[in-house]
Amino acid sequence: MSTGPEPHPKARPVRSLVSRVLGTVFVILLLGGVLVAGSTWWNGQQAARQAYDRILVGAASDIAESIRVQRGAPLVDLPVSAFQLLAQAPEDRIYYAVIGPGGQLVTGVDPDHRITAPARGGAPVRFFDDMLDGEPARFVILTRRFVERDFSGPVDVVVGQTLRARKAMTRDLVIDALLPLALAGIVMIGIAFLVIRSALAPLGALIEDLSHRDPYDLTPMPTERLPRELQVMLGAMNRFMQRLDTQVEAMRNLISDTAHQLRTPVAAIRVHAETAMSDPEEEARGRALDRLALRTRSLGTLLDQLLSRALVIHRTDSMPRTLVDLREIALEIMERDDSAVLAPGAELRLEIGEDPVLVRADAFSLAEAARNLLGNALSHGEAPIVIGAAEEDGQAVLWVQDSGPGPEDQVIARLGARFNRNAGTREQSTGIGLSIVTSVAAAFDGRVEMTRRPDGFRAALIFPMVPDTMREDA
Amino acid sequence: MLRLFLVVLALLGLSHAGAAQEMTARFGSGATPFLVRSTTDVAIIRPVMERFAALNPEIAITYEQWGSNGLFDQSRAECRDGTPGADAVLSSAVQQMVWLVNAACAQPYRSAETAALPTTRRWRDELWGVTIEPAVIAYNKRLLPVDEVPRSRFALLDALRERPQVFHNRIATYDIAESGLGFLFAYSDSLEATTFGGLLEGFARVDAVATCCSAEIISGVANGRYVMAYNVLGSYVANANEPDVGMILPEDYTLLLSRGYMIPKGAARADIAARLLDYLLGPEAQRLLVQAGLVTEMDDTEPALAVSARRYIALSPTLLVARDANRRTLLLQFWSDTFRQAAFP
Numbered sequence: 001m002s003t004g005p006e007p008h009p010k011a012r013p014v015r016s017l018v019s020r021v022l023g024t025v026f027v028i029l030l031l032g033g034v035l036v037a038g039s040t041w042w043n044g045q046q047a048a049r050q051a052y053d054r055i056l057v058g059a060a061s062d063i064a065e066s067i068r069v070q071r072g073a074p075l076v077d078l079p080v081s082a083f084q085l086l087a088q089a090p091e092d093r094i095y096y097a098v099i100g101p102g103g104q105l106v107t108g109v110d111p112d113h114r115i116t117a118p119a120r121g122g123a124p125v126r127f128f129d130d131m132l133d134g135e136p137a138r139f140v141i142l143t144r145r146f147v148e149r150d151f152s153g154p155v156d157v158v159v160g161q162t163l164r165a166r167k168a169m170t171r172d173l174v175i176d177a178l179l180p181l182a183l184a185g186i187v188m189i190g191i192a193f194l195v196i197r198s199a200l201a202p203l204g205a206l207i208e209d210l211s212h213r214d215p216y217d218l219t220p221m222p223t224e225r226l227p228r229e230l231q232v233m234l235g236a237m238n239r240f241m242q243r244l245d246t247q248v249e250a251m252r253n254l255i256s257d258t259a260h261q262l263r264t265p266v267a268a269i270r271v272h273a274e275t276a277m278s279d280p281e282e283e284a285r286g287r288a289l290d291r292l293a294l295r296t297r298s299l300g301t302l303l304d305q306l307l308s309r310a311l312v313i314h315r316t317d318s319m320p321r322t323l324v325d326l327r328e329i330a331l332e333i334m335e336r337d338d339s340a341v342l343a344p345g346a347e348l349r350l351e352i353g354e355d356p357v358l359v360r361a362d363a364f365s366l367a368e369a370a371r372n373l374l375g376n377a378l379s380h381g382e383a384p385i386v387i388g389a390a391e392e393d394g395q396a397v398l399w400v401q402d403s404g405p406g407p408e409d410q411v412i413a414r415l416g417a418r419f420n421r422n423a424g425t426r427e428q429s430t431g432i433g434l435s436i437v438t439s440v441a442a443a444f445d446g447r448v449e450m451t452r453r454p455d456g457f458r459a460a461l462i463f464p465m466v467p468d469t470m471r472e473d474a
Numbered sequence: 475m476l477r478l479f480l481v482v483l484a485l486l487g488l489s490h491a492g493a494a495q496e497m498t499a500r501f502g503s504g505a506t507p508f509l510v511r512s513t514t515d516v517a518i519i520r521p522v523m524e525r526f527a528a529l530n531p532e533i534a535i536t537y538e539q540w541g542s543n544g545l546f547d548q549s550r551a552e553c554r555d556g557t558p559g560a561d562a563v564l565s566s567a568v569q570q571m572v573w574l575v576n577a578a579c580a581q582p583y584r585s586a587e588t589a590a591l592p593t594t595r596r597w598r599d600e601l602w603g604v605t606i607e608p609a610v611i612a613y614n615k616r617l618l619p620v621d622e623v624p625r626s627r628f629a630l631l632d633a634l635r636e637r638p639q640v641f642h643n644r645i646a647t648y649d650i651a652e653s654g655l656g657f658l659f660a661y662s663d664s665l666e667a668t669t670f671g672g673l674l675e676g677f678a679r680v681d682a683v684a685t686c687c688s689a690e691i692i693s694g695v696a697n698g699r700y701v702m703a704y705n706v707l708g709s710y711v712a713n714a715n716e717p718d719v720g721m722i723l724p725e726d727y728t729l730l731l732s733r734g735y736m737i738p739k740g741a742a743r744a745d746i747a748a749r750l751l752d753y754l755l756g757p758e759a760q761r762l763l764v765q766a767g768l769v770t771e772m773d774d775t776e777p778a779l780a781v782s783a784r785r786y787i788a789l790s791p792t793l794l795v796a797r798d799a800n801r802r803t804l805l806l807q808f809w810s811d812t813f814r815q816a817a818f819p
Contacts, residue, residue: 078798079795084792094791094794107800134578
């Protein structure tokens with residue numbers, strides 16, 4: 001079904017629409033998931049940090065409370081409660097130190113191991129991160145100031161803890177938040193898959209239909225119950241197929257018409273030629289040659305008409321329509337000297353007004369149709385002959401009128417058929433000419449009207465007028 | 475008199491501290507050397523180690539018996555210097571073990587056996603309590619009739635008050651300045667109840683003897699030098715095999731100690747240490763430890779100790795308080811002040 005070029009052998013395999021849309025949905029969900037995971041992780045980390053920082057401060061305050069001054073020196077009765085608090089993070093190692101005003105250690109977990117706190121700031125409670133025996137840890141430093149008779153100055157309490165509990169809490173928070181999200185994501189992908197598949201189901205049916213279609217089958221495809229977008233596409237395709245169908249049909253008609261039309265005159269020419277060759281009498285041979293010449297000329301006219309008709313049918317189907325002034329067509333016909341060939345000396349008149357008579361059509365086809373009408377009038381009608389273009393009752397009319405009575409009613413009734421010649425009619429027939437006229441009329445939404453009038457017979461092409469508003473874009 | 479005793483013991487202790495291991499035993503004769511350092515008497519743990527050596531013939535176990543402070547100093551020095559030392563350390567001074575783990579001197583290990591331990595008996599998957607040993611009141615069955623035996627600390631306080639002549643200078647307890655284990659028990663007592671202060675005063679009034687070393691105390695009880703000994707490790711009483719020495723698990727509360735097992739960071743054969751740990755926690759070794767008196771099934775004691783009275787000394791960072799210099803000074807001060815006030819009213 002594809003009209004595009006064949007995929008290059010090295011090119012990647014063409015992905016299906018479902019996989020493409022689903023892939024995009026997946027990527028969007030994944031990106032969203034990564035963003036949410038990042039923010040959840042950050043939030044979890046903040047929450048864990050706050051929670052365990054409070055524990056650190058609580059423990060440090062407990063220890064600071066337990067400092068008392070004895071014999072002019074600070075002494076710490078280390079409270080068990082502080083360590084029970086720190087044991088809320090049961091898997092974490094602990095650091096503590098109580099440091100006097102001169103930087104001397106009052107007590108600590110390990111006198112040989114000092115964590116140096118960052119420079120003293122204004123805040124009474126300060127947090128900092130450092131390593132504790134090769135493991136990252138979080139510390140708090142809390143200052144209590146003593147003003148006693150025998151001792152005064154700040155005493156710093158440093159309490160620190162490794163980060164296992166914080167990490168565990170962060171991890172738990174993240175997992176608790178992400179598990180439902182991951183499940184929701186999976187469900188959403190599932191739903192997206194179902195939705196996309198059901199939305200693309202008509203396309204699948206269409207593809208199935210197209211892939212099983214006979215390439216010679218140019219009947220339109222059913223468009224009902226299809227989504228609008230697909231209807232547009234399918235409508236365009238149907239129109240295309242219809243045009244193809246029409247062209248094929250027109251070609252077939254042309255071939256059969258041509259064959260049909262040419263068979264008789266060619267046979268007649270052969271007979272005349274043979275007669276001329278075989279007749280021993282000079283006079284009879286001369287007559288036969290005359291007839292042969294007449295026949296040949298008539299055949300030429302017929303061929304012109306056939307070609308003209310083929311051209312008109314082709315053009316009406318394929319040429320873009322433009323704004324055409326019918327008066328110009330009438331003028332053009334007048335100025336061509338075909339009439340002089342057909343009926344020398346015939347009287348011709350032009351009857352046009354001052355306002356343009358605009359129709360949307362193909363100028364060449366209109367001229368061909370008008371020329372055929374004129375040709376018919378010259379051949380079968382009586383002079384004088386009038387060509388005119390005018391607006392009548394809101395319709396654009398291009399007409400040819402002769403002064404004769406016109407053809408018989410039954411001939412008028414049959415006008416417009418593809419060809420209405422029988423074997424007995426003359427080659428200079430109106431049949432093909434009128435079929436061109438009716439074809440052109442039909443192609444541009446118009447019609448052919450034959451009327452007997454008191455002053456003669458009028459054949460007219462009637463088209464819808466182009467509304468004034470549309471004339472601008474001519 | 476007590477002070478004089480303390481001074482003498484302190485001097486003895488100092489001279490003792492410089493020494494390395496007290497005793498070395500070897501089990502198995504395999505190609506892979508494996509060094510265990512422990513405060514547990516070789517004689518008590520021998521069956522367990524022999525069995526482990528038999529199960530692992532490729533190992534040659536060197537079992538060094540240390541004093542708790544010496545073992546701690548040695549382990550801390552090795553941890554700081556990064557020099558390889560023992561492959562496994564087993565100590566009854568669990569506050570020191572907790573300190574070592576807190577100083578990142580241990581390496582973690584996890585198995586089904588360690589995971590089965592209650593949380594009071596493991597910390598960070600780096601320290602495990604392999605035994606259950608109660609702190610008991612030992613008494614001389616000949617000197618103290620069954621109906622006069624105090625079954626709780628309150629009864630003991632009453633007895634001290636009512637019959638001081640019976641107990642005068644004939645109650646023994648660990649000198650907490652000298653014995654790490656004694657300090658741990660005293661520290662735990664001080665956390666546990668207000669009876670601690672009263673008990674110390676009572677001990678001081680009857681001129682109790684604060685002395686060193688489980689063996690001496692138990693033999694003193696056995697030969698009638700002491701009527702009673704407070705806070706003696708039950709496993710030592712059980713192993714002393716003295717028919718005259720009775721044992722009481724105080725009904726108000728009984729402290730339960732689990733010896734701490736640790737795999738040092740620098741252990742050369744941490745894999746074997748882990749294997750030994752799993753073996754010690756396994757059913758066979760636990761049965762052997764029960765026989766050795768190192769594991770006391772609380773439900774099997776007579777009478778059964780109420781669950782509410784069981785006070786496990788939990789392996790947790792809270793024990794860091796017990797090693798704090800200030801806290802130790804204060805407790806020792808309280809201890810000696812109480813004794814001095816009573817001794818010199």
